Amino acid sequence: MATRDSGGGQQHTNRREDEADEVQAESTDASDLKERHEKLSEDVDSLLDEIDDVLEENAEEFVKGYVQKGGE
């Protein structure tokens, strides 16, 4: 049992390193990531406009008034 455990652990360590390499390789492809983030932020801008329309008015008072009693 102990042998099997430590064997598994060893394999895992190797695999982690491989994964770390992959992660690095992927994040060096910075232009791709930047592009994705730009598209995401465009999306977010139009999303915020939509949300502005439905957000409750007077945020400060609204969240201050949200007081609950314990449950469970």
Place this chain on the structure above:
Amino acid sequence: MGIETEYGVSVPGQPNTNQMLASSLVVNSYANRTSAPGSRARWDFEEESPLRDARGFELPREPAVDPSAPANEDDLGLANVILTNGARLYVDHAHPEFSAPEVTNPRDAVLWDKAGERVMAEAARRALTVPGTRPVHLYKNNTDNKGVSYGCHENYLMARSTPFGEIVRHLTPFFVSRQVMCGAGRVGLGVDSREAGFQISQRADFFEVEVGLETTLKRPIINTRDEPHADPEKYRRLHVIIGDANMSEVATYLKAGTTSLVLAMIEDGWFSVDLSVDGPVAALRAVSHDPSLKHLVSLRDGRRMTAVQLQMEYYEQARKYVENRFGADVDPQTADVLARWESVLGRLEVDPMSCARELDWVAKLSILEGYRGRDGLAWDSPRLELVDLQYHDVRPEKGLYNRLVERGRFERILGEDEVTRAITEPPEDTRAFFRGRCLALYPQQVAAASWDSVIFDIGRDSLQRVPTLEPLRGTKAHVGELLERCATAADLVDALAGR
């Protein structure tokens, strides 16, 4: 399995609202308009309260406040009903709660949990038609950011023979880390948001101990409450109190699906590794407080890894387990849970924001970061706290999660037509089918019901109690035809008694 959710309740402009009254109004509004007059079946506390053991079946014919029921359950005239989908809708402490019917798989857990949101939205709409009432808002979240938390509990039926120590050992690290998928996101750090900031989980800051029975004080990561509502010799109920209430269907699906897999492995004695972490309560918070997902958790075996990597360890165990036990015969849903689990973890590791269409905390954070960028808001801005709160509003036109879905910005697992059916129809493969269908077919004759019984009043000397102790009996396959054949509850009772 099944999910019970307490909803936050508020009447804007009236901060001093009696929340028990408001909750009761909501529940009663739904119950009164849904069922025929005078037909509201009451909850049967028989199996739930030791006070009731000697009571027998001499129930009052008219539903009434029962003085021997636990005090917190009969507040304000028993706002406590059973729905035709097999769910229980009631007031728990000062919150309306939807306890979803028992289901056999994670997808159905998502379906009836979502139906619960629709029930709550409809209940609040109906409450509005009561003259003189102000709008009641309901939120499927877990904290008011002022020190109070309320729960979304998962329940899993397990074999009684599973050693509890094994459950604690293997489930604790899993619960410390699963929030990276199932966190609902929260603005504010500390139970009363003492510090400004964003964290992954609504609940993490409210947990103080590793194991215990409490749910309202000194909350434990592993809760030991064990009323199986079934044969206690055979089953235990694992009552999971650590989860956030999720809006996201994918998050709820992964929460129920991955937890079920881990529990199956524990029951089966599969784990050959011990992933115990040092100081799990502190680790739970540290993981929640780091949305960059870089925090390293220390394992007892000396290794240090992120919560995502810790989840990956569980995923690997589960993948091997399923391969070993089922091979090519694996059912499609289990295969799907594994595939989504791996996919989400892989993407969280590389770029968490790539999960913004699937996970609540990521979606919420991306909105919040948007506001911070556009309007230059600091983390203590009330507007950001409002976004956090309103994300969970159950109204389709106001809830931010619901707006995201409406605009196709959120991935769904369910179709809205099946959600609509689940508002009134029970799951077909558990005892919830019998409970729900009896309520639908014989509303005037069901005097009371609970998880493990349905009690009929068919005008005989005593009430007729039909026990439903076995969760996998009373399914459509078992009783569907019988129920179709019985025009009245008396016919049904006679048929069950073999008369």
